[in-house]
Amino acid sequence: MENRNPYENMLSVLNETCTMMGKKESEYVFLKYPEREVKVSVPVEMDDGEIRVFEGYRVQHNSARGPYKGGLRFHPNTDLNEVKALAAWMSFKCAVADIPFGGSKGGITVDPTKLSKRELERLTRNFTERIAPVIGPEKDIPAPDVNTNSEIMGWIMDTYSRLAGSPRPGVVTGKPIEIGGSLGRTAATAAGVCMIAHKAIAYVGLDKEENRFAVQGLGNVGGLTAQILYDGGHRVICVSDVNGCVYNEKGLNITEIRAFLANGGKLNEYKAEGVQQLAREAVLTIDCDVLIPCALENQITVENADKIRAKIIVEGANGPTTYEADKILASHGIPVIPDILANCGGVVVSYFEWVQDLQNFYWSEKEVNDRLTEKMSAAFHAVVDMKEKYGTTFRKGAYAVAINRIIVAENMRKSWH
Ligand code: NAD
Numbered sequence: 001m002e003n004r005n006p007y008e009n010m011l012s013v014l015n016e017t018c019t020m021m022g023k024k025e026s027e028y029v030f031l032k033y034p035e036r037e038v039k040v041s042v043p044v045e046m047d048d049g050e051i052r053v054f055e056g057y058r059v060q061h062n063s064a065r066g067p068y069k070g071g072l073r074f075h076p077n078t079d080l081n082e083v084k085a086l087a088a089w090m091s092f093k094c095a096v097a098d099i100p101f102g103g104s105k106g107g108i109t110v111d112p113t114k115l116s117k118r119e120l121e122r123l124t125r126n127f128t129e130r131i132a133p134v135i136g137p138e139k140d141i142p143a144p145d146v147n148t149n150s151e152i153m154g155w156i157m158d159t160y161s162r163l164a165g166s167p168r169p170g171v172v173t174g175k176p177i178e179i180g181g182s183l184g185r186t187a188a189t190a191a192g193v194c195m196i197a198h199k200a201i202a203y204v205g206l207d208k209e210e211n212r213f214a215v216q217g218l219g220n221v222g223g224l225t226a227q228i229l230y231d232g233g234h235r236v237i238c239v240s241d242v243n244g245c246v247y248n249e250k251g252l253n254i255t256e257i258r259a260f261l262a263n264g265g266k267l268n269e270y271k272a273e274g275v276q277q278l279a280r281e282a283v284l285t286i287d288c289d290v291l292i293p294c295a296l297e298n299q300i301t302v303e304n305a306d307k308i309r310a311k312i313i314v315e316g317a318n319g320p321t322t323y324e325a326d327k328i329l330a331s332h333g334i335p336v337i338p339d340i341l342a343n344c345g346g347v348v349v350s351y352f353e354w355v356q357d358l359q360n361f362y363w364s365e366k367e368v369n370d371r372l373t374e375k376m377s378a379a380f381h382a383v384v385d386m387k388e389k390y391g392t393t394f395r396k397g398a399y400a401v402a403i404n405r406i407i408v409a410e411n412m413r414k415s416w417h
Pocket residue numbers: 144145146147148189216217218219220221222240241242243280294295296297316317318319343344346347
Protein backbone atom coordinates (compact mmCIF):
# COMPACT_ATOMS: atom_id res chain seq x y z
CA MET A 1 0.00 0.00 0.00
CA GLU A 2 1.36 3.40 -0.98
CA ASN A 3 2.44 5.68 1.86
CA ARG A 4 0.21 8.76 1.80
CA ASN A 5 1.63 10.29 4.98
CA PRO A 6 2.98 13.59 3.55
CA TYR A 7 5.54 13.94 6.34
CA GLU A 8 7.05 10.54 5.57
CA ASN A 9 7.05 11.39 1.86
CA MET A 10 8.97 14.57 2.69
CA LEU A 11 11.50 12.54 4.74
CA SER A 12 12.05 10.14 1.82
CA VAL A 13 12.95 12.98 -0.55
CA LEU A 14 15.11 14.63 2.11
CA ASN A 15 17.06 11.42 2.74
CA GLU A 16 17.48 10.65 -0.96
CA THR A 17 18.66 14.16 -1.78
CA CYS A 18 21.17 14.21 1.09
CA THR A 19 22.51 10.80 0.03
CA MET A 20 22.83 12.12 -3.53
CA MET A 21 24.85 15.08 -2.23
CA GLY A 22 27.05 12.83 -0.07
CA LYS A 23 25.87 14.40 3.21
CA LYS A 24 26.37 12.51 6.45
CA GLU A 25 23.17 11.96 8.47
CA SER A 26 24.58 14.09 11.30
CA GLU A 27 24.77 17.08 8.92
CA TYR A 28 21.04 17.14 8.19
CA VAL A 29 19.33 15.11 10.92
CA PHE A 30 17.93 18.31 12.49
CA LEU A 31 15.77 18.78 9.38
CA LYS A 32 13.91 15.56 10.12
CA TYR A 33 12.23 17.00 13.21
CA PRO A 34 10.13 20.15 13.55
CA GLU A 35 11.56 22.53 16.16
CA ARG A 36 8.14 22.98 17.76
CA GLU A 37 4.67 21.41 17.42
CA VAL A 38 1.80 23.22 19.09
CA LYS A 39 -1.65 21.63 19.38
CA VAL A 40 -4.53 23.70 20.69
CA SER A 41 -8.19 23.11 21.52
CA VAL A 42 -10.38 25.99 20.42
CA PRO A 43 -13.83 26.36 22.00
CA VAL A 44 -16.34 28.29 19.90
CA GLU A 45 -19.83 29.44 20.76
CA MET A 46 -21.98 28.52 17.78
CA ASP A 47 -24.85 30.73 16.63
CA ASP A 48 -27.38 28.45 18.39
CA GLY A 49 -25.57 28.85 21.73
CA GLU A 50 -23.97 25.38 21.63
CA ILE A 51 -20.22 25.18 22.44
CA ARG A 52 -18.04 23.17 20.07
CA VAL A 53 -14.31 22.53 20.46
CA PHE A 54 -12.07 22.44 17.37
CA GLU A 55 -8.53 21.12 17.13
CA GLY A 56 -5.82 23.38 15.73
CA TYR A 57 -2.08 23.17 15.08
CA ARG A 58 0.93 25.36 14.52
CA VAL A 59 4.10 23.51 13.57
CA GLN A 60 7.43 25.37 13.39
CA HIS A 61 9.91 23.33 11.42
CA ASN A 62 13.16 25.28 11.16
CA SER A 63 14.27 28.85 11.95
CA ALA A 64 17.96 28.81 10.96
CA ARG A 65 17.44 31.42 8.21
CA GLY A 66 14.91 33.66 9.98
CA PRO A 67 11.48 33.82 11.66
CA TYR A 68 9.08 31.00 10.83
CA LYS A 69 6.72 31.66 7.90
CA GLY A 70 3.79 29.59 6.72
CA GLY A 71 0.12 29.52 5.84
CA LEU A 72 -2.94 28.56 7.84
CA ARG A 73 -5.52 26.15 6.43
CA PHE A 74 -9.04 25.23 7.46
CA HIS A 75 -9.96 21.76 6.25
CA PRO A 76 -11.85 18.73 7.64
CA ASN A 77 -8.93 16.37 6.81
CA THR A 78 -6.19 18.54 8.28
CA ASP A 79 -4.13 16.65 10.86
CA LEU A 80 -0.74 16.92 12.52
CA ASN A 81 1.16 14.93 9.87
CA GLU A 82 -0.18 17.14 7.11
CA VAL A 83 0.72 20.33 8.97
CA LYS A 84 4.20 18.95 9.83
CA ALA A 85 4.89 18.21 6.15
CA LEU A 86 3.60 21.59 5.05
CA ALA A 87 5.83 23.29 7.66
CA ALA A 88 8.93 21.46 6.41
CA TRP A 89 8.09 22.32 2.81
CA MET A 90 7.89 25.97 3.90
CA SER A 91 11.45 25.82 5.30
CA PHE A 92 12.64 24.44 1.96
CA LYS A 93 10.53 26.85 -0.10
CA CYS A 94 11.79 29.96 1.71
CA ALA A 95 15.35 28.70 1.23
CA VAL A 96 14.81 28.02 -2.50
CA ALA A 97 13.33 31.52 -2.87
CA ASP A 98 16.29 32.86 -0.85
CA ILE A 99 14.17 34.92 1.55
CA PRO A 100 15.14 35.26 5.24
CA PHE A 101 12.49 33.00 6.74
CA GLY A 102 12.25 29.55 8.24
CA GLY A 103 9.21 27.33 7.77
CA SER A 104 5.98 26.73 9.65
CA LYS A 105 2.34 25.91 8.97
CA GLY A 106 -0.96 25.98 10.81
CA GLY A 107 -4.27 24.28 10.45
CA ILE A 108 -7.65 23.80 12.04
CA THR A 109 -9.59 20.58 11.51
CA VAL A 110 -12.88 22.06 10.37
CA ASP A 111 -15.17 22.22 7.37
CA PRO A 112 -15.57 25.99 7.09
CA THR A 113 -18.50 25.63 4.66
CA LYS A 114 -20.54 24.32 7.62
CA LEU A 115 -19.92 27.46 9.73
CA SER A 116 -21.64 30.84 9.56
CA LYS A 117 -19.40 33.86 8.99
CA ARG A 118 -19.67 34.89 12.67
CA GLU A 119 -18.74 31.36 13.77
CA LEU A 120 -15.75 31.38 11.42
CA GLU A 121 -14.63 34.72 12.85
CA ARG A 122 -14.96 33.52 16.46
CA LEU A 123 -13.03 30.34 15.59
CA THR A 124 -10.24 32.36 13.92
CA ARG A 125 -9.97 34.87 16.76
CA ASN A 126 -10.00 32.16 19.49
CA PHE A 127 -7.38 30.13 17.60
CA THR A 128 -5.22 33.27 17.32
CA GLU A 129 -5.40 33.79 21.10
CA ARG A 130 -4.37 30.19 21.69
CA ILE A 131 -1.30 30.41 19.41
CA ALA A 132 -0.45 34.06 20.24
CA PRO A 133 2.53 33.11 22.45
CA VAL A 134 4.33 31.45 19.52
CA ILE A 135 3.50 33.85 16.65
CA GLY A 136 4.52 37.47 16.05
CA PRO A 137 6.30 39.67 13.48
CA GLU A 138 9.71 38.50 14.71
CA LYS A 139 8.66 34.93 15.55
CA ASP A 140 6.23 33.30 13.14
CA ILE A 141 4.08 34.94 10.48
CA PRO A 142 0.95 33.13 9.19
CA ALA A 143 -0.61 33.68 5.72
CA PRO A 144 -3.60 32.40 3.71
CA ASP A 145 -3.79 28.81 2.52
CA VAL A 146 -6.63 26.40 1.70
CA ASN A 147 -10.00 27.91 2.73
CA THR A 148 -8.45 30.99 4.36
CA ASN A 149 -8.29 34.45 2.79
CA SER A 150 -7.39 38.11 3.36
CA GLU A 151 -10.43 38.76 5.57
CA ILE A 152 -9.39 35.93 7.91
CA MET A 153 -5.83 37.32 7.97
CA GLY A 154 -7.33 40.68 8.98
CA TRP A 155 -9.08 39.01 11.97
CA ILE A 156 -5.80 37.40 13.03
CA MET A 157 -3.94 40.71 12.75
CA ASP A 158 -6.63 42.48 14.79
CA THR A 159 -6.76 39.84 17.56
CA TYR A 160 -2.98 39.73 17.87
CA SER A 161 -2.76 43.55 17.88
CA ARG A 162 -5.36 43.80 20.67
CA LEU A 163 -3.31 41.38 22.77
CA ALA A 164 -0.11 43.31 22.02
CA GLY A 165 -1.76 46.67 22.75
CA SER A 166 -0.86 48.33 19.44
CA PRO A 167 -1.25 47.61 15.70
CA ARG A 168 1.03 44.77 14.55
CA PRO A 169 0.44 44.39 10.80
CA GLY A 170 3.67 42.36 10.45
CA VAL A 171 2.19 39.39 12.37
CA VAL A 172 0.45 38.07 9.29
CA THR A 173 0.65 38.44 5.48
CA GLY A 174 -2.03 38.27 2.81
CA LYS A 175 -4.01 40.95 4.67
CA PRO A 176 -6.42 43.42 3.03
CA ILE A 177 -4.48 46.33 1.47
CA GLU A 178 -6.23 48.85 3.77
CA ILE A 179 -4.67 47.35 6.90
CA GLY A 180 -1.14 46.71 5.70
CA GLY A 181 -1.48 44.20 2.87
CA SER A 182 0.75 44.36 -0.19
CA LEU A 183 -0.33 45.13 -3.71
CA GLY A 184 0.16 42.02 -5.83
CA ARG A 185 -0.09 39.50 -2.95
CA THR A 186 -3.41 37.90 -3.95
CA ALA A 187 -2.18 36.91 -7.40
CA ALA A 188 1.46 36.34 -6.39
CA THR A 189 1.38 32.54 -6.03
CA ALA A 190 -0.39 32.11 -9.36
CA ALA A 191 1.82 34.70 -11.07
CA GLY A 192 4.87 32.78 -9.83
CA VAL A 193 3.41 29.44 -10.97
CA CYS A 194 2.94 30.86 -14.46
CA MET A 195 6.45 32.37 -14.57
CA ILE A 196 8.02 29.06 -13.53
CA ALA A 197 5.77 27.08 -15.89
CA HIS A 198 6.91 29.17 -18.88
CA LYS A 199 10.58 28.90 -17.88
CA ALA A 200 10.31 25.14 -17.39
CA ILE A 201 8.42 24.66 -20.68
CA ALA A 202 11.20 26.50 -22.50
CA TYR A 203 13.92 24.61 -20.60
CA VAL A 204 12.56 21.18 -21.55
CA GLY A 205 11.91 22.35 -25.15
CA LEU A 206 8.11 22.25 -25.13
CA ASP A 207 7.76 25.84 -26.34
CA LYS A 208 7.83 24.96 -30.02
CA GLU A 209 4.05 24.66 -30.41
CA GLU A 210 0.93 25.96 -28.70
CA ASN A 211 0.53 24.15 -25.38
CA ARG A 212 -2.74 22.90 -23.91
CA PHE A 213 -3.04 23.47 -20.15
CA ALA A 214 -5.10 21.60 -17.53
CA VAL A 215 -5.54 23.06 -14.03
CA GLN A 216 -6.85 21.18 -10.97
CA GLY A 217 -8.41 23.49 -8.34
CA LEU A 218 -9.97 26.91 -8.95
CA GLY A 219 -9.19 28.68 -5.68
CA ASN A 220 -6.61 31.37 -5.05
CA VAL A 221 -3.81 29.45 -6.77
CA GLY A 222 -5.65 27.44 -9.46
CA GLY A 223 -8.28 30.03 -10.35
CA LEU A 224 -5.74 32.80 -10.81
CA THR A 225 -3.24 30.53 -12.58
CA ALA A 226 -5.93 29.56 -15.12
CA GLN A 227 -6.93 33.23 -15.43
CA ILE A 228 -3.36 34.49 -16.01
CA LEU A 229 -2.81 31.78 -18.65
CA TYR A 230 -6.14 32.61 -20.33
CA ASP A 231 -5.43 36.36 -20.25
CA GLY A 232 -2.02 35.63 -21.78
CA GLY A 233 -3.73 33.95 -24.75
CA HIS A 234 -2.97 30.36 -23.71
CA ARG A 235 -5.36 27.46 -24.26
CA VAL A 236 -6.69 26.09 -20.98
CA ILE A 237 -8.64 22.99 -22.03
CA CYS A 238 -9.63 21.46 -18.68
CA VAL A 239 -10.24 22.75 -15.14
CA SER A 240 -11.69 21.14 -12.02
CA ASP A 241 -12.67 21.98 -8.47
CA VAL A 242 -14.17 20.14 -5.51
CA ASN A 243 -17.51 19.90 -7.35
CA GLY A 244 -16.56 18.85 -10.85
CA CYS A 245 -14.47 19.11 -14.00
CA VAL A 246 -15.08 20.79 -17.36
CA TYR A 247 -13.33 20.28 -20.70
CA ASN A 248 -13.19 21.89 -24.11
CA GLU A 249 -10.42 20.88 -26.52
CA LYS A 250 -10.67 24.31 -28.18
CA GLY A 251 -10.10 26.09 -24.85
CA LEU A 252 -12.35 27.17 -21.97
CA ASN A 253 -13.47 30.73 -21.24
CA ILE A 254 -11.84 31.05 -17.81
CA THR A 255 -13.19 34.55 -17.13
CA GLU A 256 -16.73 33.29 -17.65
CA ILE A 257 -16.18 30.15 -15.51
CA ARG A 258 -14.71 32.14 -12.60
CA ALA A 259 -17.56 34.67 -12.77
CA PHE A 260 -20.08 31.78 -12.78
CA LEU A 261 -18.43 30.30 -9.64
CA ALA A 262 -18.13 33.70 -7.94
CA ASN A 263 -21.88 34.16 -8.40
CA GLY A 264 -22.59 30.93 -6.52
CA GLY A 265 -22.65 28.53 -9.50
CA LYS A 266 -21.31 24.98 -9.15
CA LEU A 267 -18.74 23.79 -11.70
CA ASN A 268 -20.75 20.59 -12.33
CA GLU A 269 -23.66 22.80 -13.44
CA TYR A 270 -21.62 25.02 -15.80
CA LYS A 271 -22.81 24.88 -19.40
CA ALA A 272 -21.37 26.53 -22.52
CA GLU A 273 -21.03 25.65 -26.18
CA GLY A 274 -18.43 22.94 -26.75
CA VAL A 275 -17.95 22.32 -22.99
CA GLN A 276 -18.14 18.76 -21.70
CA GLN A 277 -18.68 17.77 -18.07
CA LEU A 278 -16.21 15.10 -16.90
CA ALA A 279 -15.60 13.16 -13.67
CA ARG A 280 -13.78 15.33 -11.11
CA GLU A 281 -10.49 13.41 -11.26
CA ALA A 282 -10.41 13.35 -15.10
CA VAL A 283 -8.38 16.57 -15.13
CA LEU A 284 -5.32 14.67 -13.94
CA THR A 285 -5.27 12.16 -16.79
CA ILE A 286 -6.63 14.33 -19.59
CA ASP A 287 -4.63 14.51 -22.82
CA CYS A 288 -2.85 17.86 -22.38
CA ASP A 289 0.67 19.29 -22.51
CA VAL A 290 0.98 21.01 -19.13
CA LEU A 291 -0.80 19.77 -16.00
CA ILE A 292 -0.94 22.18 -13.06
CA PRO A 293 -2.40 20.59 -9.89
CA CYS A 294 -3.51 23.44 -7.57
CA ALA A 295 -5.82 21.74 -5.05
CA LEU A 296 -4.44 19.52 -2.28
CA GLU A 297 -1.70 16.99 -1.56
CA ASN A 298 -1.77 13.30 -2.67
CA GLN A 299 -3.62 13.85 -5.95
CA ILE A 300 -1.12 12.13 -8.26
CA THR A 301 -0.61 8.66 -6.81
CA VAL A 302 0.39 5.13 -7.90
CA GLU A 303 -3.23 4.71 -8.97
CA ASN A 304 -3.18 7.37 -11.69
CA ALA A 305 0.50 8.21 -12.35
CA ASP A 306 0.69 5.62 -15.15
CA LYS A 307 -2.28 7.21 -16.90
CA ILE A 308 -0.97 10.77 -16.93
CA ARG A 309 -0.63 12.10 -20.48
CA ALA A 310 0.73 15.58 -19.73
CA LYS A 311 4.25 16.27 -21.02
CA ILE A 312 5.19 18.29 -17.95
CA ILE A 313 3.66 18.82 -14.48
CA VAL A 314 3.97 22.08 -12.55
CA GLU A 315 2.95 21.75 -8.88
CA GLY A 316 0.86 24.77 -7.89
CA ALA A 317 -0.40 22.91 -4.79
CA ASN A 318 1.82 21.69 -1.99
CA GLY A 319 2.60 17.98 -2.16
CA PRO A 320 0.17 16.99 -4.95
CA THR A 321 2.46 14.14 -6.08
CA THR A 322 3.24 11.22 -3.77
CA TYR A 323 6.79 9.91 -3.47
CA GLU A 324 5.94 6.69 -5.35
CA ALA A 325 4.03 8.51 -8.08
CA ASP A 326 7.02 10.80 -8.59
CA LYS A 327 9.16 7.77 -9.40
CA ILE A 328 6.62 6.50 -11.95
CA LEU A 329 6.49 9.92 -13.64
CA ALA A 330 10.30 10.06 -13.74
CA SER A 331 10.40 6.60 -15.34
CA HIS A 332 8.02 7.90 -18.03
CA GLY A 333 10.24 10.95 -18.59
CA ILE A 334 7.59 13.40 -17.39
CA PRO A 335 9.35 16.30 -15.63
CA VAL A 336 7.72 17.51 -12.41
CA ILE A 337 8.43 21.09 -11.35
CA PRO A 338 8.17 20.80 -7.56
CA ASP A 339 5.93 22.84 -5.27
CA ILE A 340 8.83 24.36 -3.33
CA LEU A 341 9.92 26.09 -6.54
CA ALA A 342 6.71 26.42 -8.57
CA ASN A 343 4.48 27.99 -5.91
CA CYS A 344 7.06 30.04 -3.96
CA GLY A 345 5.78 33.33 -5.48
CA GLY A 346 3.20 33.60 -2.70
CA VAL A 347 5.73 33.53 0.09
CA VAL A 348 8.07 35.84 -1.83
CA VAL A 349 5.39 38.57 -1.94
CA SER A 350 4.48 37.71 1.66
CA TYR A 351 8.09 38.56 2.47
CA PHE A 352 7.69 41.87 0.59
CA GLU A 353 4.49 42.56 2.55
CA TRP A 354 6.26 41.89 5.86
CA VAL A 355 9.14 44.19 4.89
CA GLN A 356 6.66 46.95 3.96
CA ASP A 357 4.78 46.48 7.26
CA LEU A 358 7.96 46.69 9.35
CA GLN A 359 9.04 49.86 7.51
CA ASN A 360 5.55 51.38 7.22
CA PHE A 361 6.51 52.21 3.67
CA TYR A 362 4.48 50.72 0.85
CA TRP A 363 5.53 49.85 -2.70
CA SER A 364 3.75 50.18 -6.05
CA GLU A 365 2.38 47.05 -7.71
CA LYS A 366 5.08 47.40 -10.38
CA GLU A 367 7.84 47.38 -7.77
CA VAL A 368 6.33 44.26 -6.18
CA ASN A 369 5.97 42.44 -9.49
CA ASP A 370 9.44 43.41 -10.75
CA ARG A 371 11.03 42.13 -7.54
CA LEU A 372 8.91 38.96 -7.71
CA THR A 373 10.09 38.31 -11.27
CA GLU A 374 13.71 38.71 -10.17
CA LYS A 375 13.31 36.31 -7.25
CA MET A 376 11.47 33.66 -9.30
CA SER A 377 14.09 33.80 -12.00
CA ALA A 378 16.95 33.44 -9.50
CA ALA A 379 15.19 30.49 -7.81
CA PHE A 380 14.60 28.72 -11.14
CA HIS A 381 18.24 29.08 -12.17
CA ALA A 382 19.55 27.93 -8.77
CA VAL A 383 17.41 24.78 -9.05
CA VAL A 384 18.45 24.10 -12.65
CA ASP A 385 22.13 24.42 -11.64
CA MET A 386 21.71 21.75 -8.96
CA LYS A 387 19.58 19.54 -11.21
CA GLU A 388 22.35 19.65 -13.83
CA LYS A 389 25.18 19.27 -11.32
CA TYR A 390 23.73 16.00 -9.99
CA GLY A 391 21.94 14.88 -13.17
CA THR A 392 18.74 14.56 -11.18
CA THR A 393 15.09 15.61 -11.12
CA PHE A 394 13.85 19.18 -10.64
CA ARG A 395 12.52 18.09 -7.23
CA LYS A 396 15.85 16.83 -5.93
CA GLY A 397 17.58 19.83 -7.49
CA ALA A 398 15.27 22.13 -5.53
CA TYR A 399 15.72 20.17 -2.29
CA ALA A 400 19.49 20.33 -2.80
CA VAL A 401 19.41 24.13 -3.09
CA ALA A 402 17.27 24.41 0.04
CA ILE A 403 19.14 21.87 2.16
CA ASN A 404 22.53 23.43 1.37
CA ARG A 405 21.31 26.92 2.27
CA ILE A 406 19.70 25.81 5.54
CA ILE A 407 22.71 23.72 6.58
CA VAL A 408 25.04 26.68 5.98
CA ALA A 409 22.89 28.91 8.22
CA GLU A 410 22.46 26.22 10.88
CA ASN A 411 26.23 25.61 10.97
CA MET A 412 26.93 29.32 11.36
CA ARG A 413 24.50 29.52 14.30
CA LYS A 414 25.08 26.04 15.75
CA SER A 415 21.73 26.17 17.54
CA TRP A 416 22.28 22.75 19.13
CA HIS A 417 25.53 23.71 20.90
P1 NAD B 1 -8.25 27.54 -1.97
O1 NAD B 1 -9.01 27.10 -0.78
O2 NAD B 1 -8.35 28.96 -2.41
O3 NAD B 1 -8.66 26.61 -3.24
C1 NAD B 1 -8.62 25.22 -3.23
C2 NAD B 1 -9.27 24.74 -4.52
O4 NAD B 1 -9.13 23.33 -4.64
C3 NAD B 1 -10.78 25.03 -4.58
O5 NAD B 1 -11.14 25.45 -5.90
C4 NAD B 1 -11.40 23.66 -4.30
O6 NAD B 1 -12.70 23.52 -4.87
C5 NAD B 1 -10.38 22.77 -4.98
N1 NAD B 1 -10.43 21.37 -4.56
C6 NAD B 1 -10.50 20.86 -3.32
N2 NAD B 1 -10.52 19.51 -3.37
C7 NAD B 1 -10.46 19.18 -4.69
C8 NAD B 1 -10.45 17.96 -5.41
N3 NAD B 1 -10.50 16.79 -4.76
N4 NAD B 1 -10.37 18.00 -6.77
C9 NAD B 1 -10.32 19.18 -7.43
N5 NAD B 1 -10.32 20.35 -6.80
C10 NAD B 1 -10.40 20.36 -5.45
O7 NAD B 1 -6.74 27.13 -1.70
P2 NAD B 1 -5.42 27.73 -2.36
O8 NAD B 1 -4.93 28.82 -1.49
O9 NAD B 1 -5.66 27.96 -3.81
O10 NAD B 1 -4.41 26.52 -2.17
C11 NAD B 1 -4.36 25.42 -3.08
C12 NAD B 1 -3.04 24.69 -2.92
O11 NAD B 1 -1.97 25.62 -3.14
C13 NAD B 1 -2.77 24.11 -1.54
O12 NAD B 1 -1.98 22.95 -1.68
C14 NAD B 1 -1.97 25.19 -0.84
O13 NAD B 1 -1.20 24.71 0.24
C15 NAD B 1 -1.11 25.65 -2.00
N6 NAD B 1 -0.53 26.99 -1.88
C16 NAD B 1 -1.29 28.09 -1.65
C17 NAD B 1 -0.69 29.35 -1.58
C18 NAD B 1 -1.47 30.61 -1.42
O14 NAD B 1 -0.86 31.69 -1.50
N7 NAD B 1 -2.78 30.57 -1.23
C19 NAD B 1 0.71 29.46 -1.72
C20 NAD B 1 1.46 28.31 -1.98
C21 NAD B 1 0.82 27.08 -2.06
